Amino acid sequence: MEIRRATSTGDLMAARHLYDGPPREEWAHRFLAAPGHLMLIAYVDGFPAGMVSGIEMMHPDKGTEMCLYELSVDEAHRRRGIGRALTEALAREARERGCYDMWVGVDTDNAAALATYKASGARDDGVFAMLTWDFDA
Numbered sequence: 700m701e702i703r704r705a706t707s708t709g710d711l712m713a714a715r716h717l718y719d720g721p722p723r724e725e726w727a728h729r730f731l732a733a734p735g736h737l738m739l740i741a742y743v744d745g746f747p748a749g750m751v752s753g754i755e756m757m758h759p760d761k762g763t764e765m766c767l768y769e770l771s772v773d774e775a776h777r778r779r780g781i782g783r784a785l786t787e788a789l790a791r792e793a794r795e796r797g798c799y800d801m802w803v804g805v806d807t808d809n810a811a812a813l814a815t816y817k818a819s820g821a822r823d824d825g826v827f828a829m830l831t832w833d834f835d836a
Contacts, residue, residue, distance in 0.1 A: 717771040748776040751785040765793035767803035786819040
């Protein structure tokens with residue numbers, strides 16, 4: 700397995716099977732151009748077997764933290780440590796960028812994600828509520 704940072708729209712589009720829905724080239728381009736956005740892709744024999752995306756968030760009184768936005772591993776490649784390796788690689792990148800921490804929101808019934816994040820050093824901060832505003836696109 701090799702983990703590389705996505706640097707082109709082609710990299711992002713080649714990982715389309717790892718996303719929740721179909722990607723758009725215009726969004727992929729904007730993602731790469733946005734400061735603080737990054738995606739790491741795990742390749743197994745040249746195949747994009749997993750990805751993790753992160754977004755730096757900054758606040759005047761806190762500094763910069765990394766949000767683990769999404770983690771996905773191709774079903775045929777699960778339970779091989781790819782998710783953990785991607786999470787650890789993002790954490791290393793966050794440290795190198797000077798982030799004071801990294802966080803992720805995860806459904807409390809997602810046992811696989813919880814196990815992956817805890818195995819890579821995350822701790823449970825307790826009950827978390829996420830509220831959403833939906834906007835027509």
